[in-house]
Amino acid sequence: MTIQTKLPEFKTDEMVINLGPQHPATHGVLRLILTLDGEVVKHTEPVLGHLHRAQEWQGQNRTWFQYQALIDRVDYLSGMFTSWALSRAAEVIDGTEVPRRAEFLRVLCAELNRISSHLLWLGTYLIDLGALYGFPFYPFIEREKILTFFEEISGQRMMYNYIRIGGVQRDPKAEWFKKVEEFTKDFPKRVDEWEAIVTENPIFLNRTKGIGVLTKEVAQAYGVTGPTLRASGIDFDLRRFKPYSVYPELKFDVPVYNKDGDTWDRYMARIQEMRQSIEIIKQVLDMIPEGEIMSKKQNAGLRIKAGEGFAAVESPRGILGCYITSNGSDKPYRFRWRNPSFSNLSVLPPLLEERPISDIMAIFGSLDIILPDVDR
Amino acid sequence: MEQFELLTNWAQVNVEAFVLYALAIIAIPCAFCVLFDRAIIRSGFFLIGVFGAVCGLFLILQAQFLALAQLMIYTVGITLVVVIALMLTNPRLEKEGVAVEGRERFSGLVIATVFFLTIYCALRSESWPLSSLRMNPENVKQIGAALITTYALPFEFASVLLLAALMGAILLAKAEPKNDVSKIAGEN
Amino acid sequence: MFNLIGSAINGVKHALGGLYQVKRGLETVAMHTWREPTTEAYPDKAPELPPHFRGRLALTVNPETGENLCISCRQCERVCPDKCIEITANKSTETNKLELIDFKIDHGLCMFCGLCTEVCPTYCIINTNDFEMADYTRSSLIYDLKKLTLTQEESAYYFAAKEMPLPKPKPAKPAAPAAGAAAAKPAAEAKPTATVSPKPAPESAKAPETTADKPAKEVEKKESPSTDTPSVN
Amino acid sequence: MKIDGTVVRGDHFSGNIAEIRKFAVMSLSWLTVIFVAVWGVCWALGIFIPMCLANSSFDFAAILSEVCKALTPIAAVLVFIPINAMFMVLMERRALALFTRRNGPNRVGPDGALQTAADAVKLLLKEDITPTGADALMFTLAPIIFFAPSIFGALPLLAAVTNNHKLFQIVDLPTGIFYVLAASSVPVVGIVMGGWASNNKYSLMGGLRSAAQAISYEIPLVLSLVTICLLAGTLDVVSIAYQQSGGLLNWNILGGGALIGLNKAIAALVSSSGAPFAEVMNAYYPYGWLSFVGAAVLCMCTVILFGVYLIGACAEINRIPFDLPEAESELVSGYNTEYSGIKFAIFFLAEFTNLFIVSTIAVVMFLGSGDCPLPTWLNPLSYPAVYEPLAKALSPVLSVLINDLHLINPPTFWAALWVIFKTYSLIFFAILVRGTLPRFRIDQLMDFGWKRLIPITLVIFVLVAFARGVINFHV
Structure with missing residues (x-):
């Protein structure tokens, strides 16, 4: 029993405020209905669906060949992973053996894409924290290089449509590998610079340390995955836990923090992941064999055997799963996507409770959500 | 000038x-x-x-x-x-506006009239001597000197008063531990 | 008392550490002054695009003879997820082959996925490196055969850049019946050379062999029932 | 986690010389334009018209020339503020571009030099929208209340930065710095007013934040300046500027005059004339080692005070990292979310003017105003052997300009050049900070102000009051 003390009642008005869908910092069209007491958030309600494009339904109404081109739009910052999940699911049904060179190319592109996705997150996260004018440009400069690599092999900077069912679309030239190698040599220095600016900055530490603590239990209860989960101290990475492709042959660490799981940990998890991805890319560049890159013909009449299959990949945001039922025709019968952003977003309301309004963006940004991935 | x-x-x-x-x-x-x-x-x-x-x-x-x-x-x-x-x-x-009851209105009127009369009499009294002295350009210095010599005691009293007010304000505004409040609210 | 002094010293240490970190950040940012800008002077200087860049769609011609390579097989029209390609072709009564009358692409609908270029058996429809298509009306984004057809030099450039095998020079006798609709002469010349025989194709876009190329011989306006509404992106 | 203590330096210095040169040329040409315009207006109004009137014979000529002279400072400030704001915005954009490896604005005019002029024209021509439900009167008054004090605040500084030029003595108030501080405390009313009148929740929050922030940071800001006034023994900015003349060692940032004795003693040693070294030292530091300890403490204190002033000033004018009232990622644009057109332009103008004014205050109060940083005994120009032949060589040209037309006033000229250099260096530093640091959170900001800065300044105030006793100041 607590002793009841007479407190003067200073009841201030609560304010309901709409954060978004048009707001500079909601990373797309998310709407948060906030109930504020002064500057403290009492209640949060994310409103989804502003970007719903019926991606699953569209998949069922398009041929396999057509849908491959569309699926990059689900998570437009990491299109390689959506293509990869789709391809792997289809290959599971079909029993296709993917050529070794294609597998290596997939890993290479995916890890590059992971870096580019984290780079965009890094830049926008610092914007969320108010470093609006200087720092965010640096990650974007590096990201631009990666996008140029993708442009060269796939033809576009974001909608790659590069990883196909049964392989990859195009075999890069030798110079391309050289450029990537140069990039891998240069990139860790850039990360050092960013860390010199950001990581130990007292204001940044104040804004992130101990803010938005996501405990293991809450994270597991909400099905959080990806770096967000690993920052909470749970060692769960599909590349390790359920290895696919050629990941078992590669040496890399999965950065796990056995600590509180605040926003700073999530930041560090992503920074470390970028460094690990560079290590993976270096190994891939050494190990990549010569050979075929495609085991299934790509044309309008692409068909997958009847059956059903599920495959998941570790995308920059978490586990990206794809469940397909095929009836043997040129169109899939049923699609179902498991998107990491959706479950990562669900954890936002408990994290925001009783936090000041400035922390909304610090916490929300650290979850690294992308809205088309939430709504599909 | x-x-x-x-x-x-x-x-x-x-x-x-x-x-x-x-x-x-x-x-x-x-x-x-x-x-x-x-x-x-x-x-x-x-x-x-x-x-x-x-x-x-x-x-x-x-x-x-x-x-x-x-x-x-x-x-x-x-x-x-x-x-x-x-x-x-x-x-x-301004959108709401609360009507004032008659009795309150009356007492308010009385208080206002008395107050006005007091101020009016004070201002109308003829004891406002005009000083023929010109303003010293160094009046800041003079104010400062006066505050810590002639008027030191009132000045200190004023500062103590302000300090007390400040402490009172802090005490009022000091946030009680959040969980206690919620517990009390929960029990009730 | 000692506690107080200790915490004061700690505070000073903390403050100095923080100041040092801030200084480090400021210095790193200031050092970037000496690096070259990464900005591209875009309108003044065209960007260097890779050969496989998926830009505006266009129709190539035979770089040597200048004849349009389209055989009106309609594979691109069928595969397009957005339904932005519309081919008008006529079955010639004399040769019993398809003659191309018009080829329309609505670039306002196109999402530049490049699927049409992958299925094209004759490397006729390609993605060019042009991306400056901004215009004032939607209707002006619908490109017709004349606007789509590249010149011989451009075709030669893209055939070389994209490493596509050159079409075999066909010394076919030009029995060109007057094509009424289009003023484009390559279209007229293209008709008799309806080369169904697939060229040797590299990696991805191999010759169509499934059901897809069989209905190509039927003359249907458009409307392939297999796909649905265009995607809204 | 791998963070070594080393500073990561740029590793390819292949050269950005072209861009840096463009930046320098742009800055120099803009500065020339600004100060030639201001100087021209001052000269015309304060010297040329009275000169003409002096020869005329109509009866109120004297009065008219007095009025002209009296209006000169106001005209100077009014001409200066808009042009300077244009330049500062351009400088900020180009400097940030340099830091972030971009080109910056480079379309309008030569190398983009007219970009902000075009922006200003655009802002003035934009539609002026008053949102539904807004309090129209307050909504209109807010930008004016925000902007007007910056004009008044700039006036007393004019005499201090021009080496007490007699045209600007009209506003030479004995309470100069107090006047400036009073003027700088008013804009917050404008922000709260604008935030409330906009009828927008984000604006309201921005206004409230601004009130809390400005009131909290006013205290360390004022305390740091008051401590300097304590050291100087006056509130008059002109006297404070004068006291610091004679090189870096005399500046307030280094002990607030505690090193003047050292400076004089070294000068005596160098010139080997006048009083000997030890005697001068004894005159200034009468208590031996106690005096030296006092001087060291004062040096440390004033350096910290300078830092506190910069932080407080940043918070007062809502610069990053204290730009909470207009925190983009949280409050859209804070108190000026609903503003557009000319009202927004006024907010914008006032923000940059305030930045300039706080930089000028820092220069006047801490950085020796228009003083050359070289101590007199190190400065070749202070020796007659160097100075006189130079003066003789230039005299035919200069005498016309100086004596006949009064176009140039040498003491003012050099002082003004130094002030310009120092002020814009501080502004450049503010831009660098803007390019690096993220934003505070509001409660951390309050903590930092109340729990760190105010105690520090209070402790320093007491320390300075005691340390001052063991040194002879301004003998």
């Missing part, structure tokens, strides 16, 4: 009187607005206008220090008042 006097002589008008009337034209309507405006925040802002005009009066009287102190303290102080008014009241008060 020589130029000012030169100009005064040339134009053969009392510029001081002119400025005084100009300031009055700002101050008095603002004061009325403070009283009669329904939105408490707007009256707060009008109060700043009143004090700004009063600061101008001090400047005419060559009391720079007082004028600036007035500006600095009251503008900031009133900003605080406005903020507190914003936090404790409904900012859109």
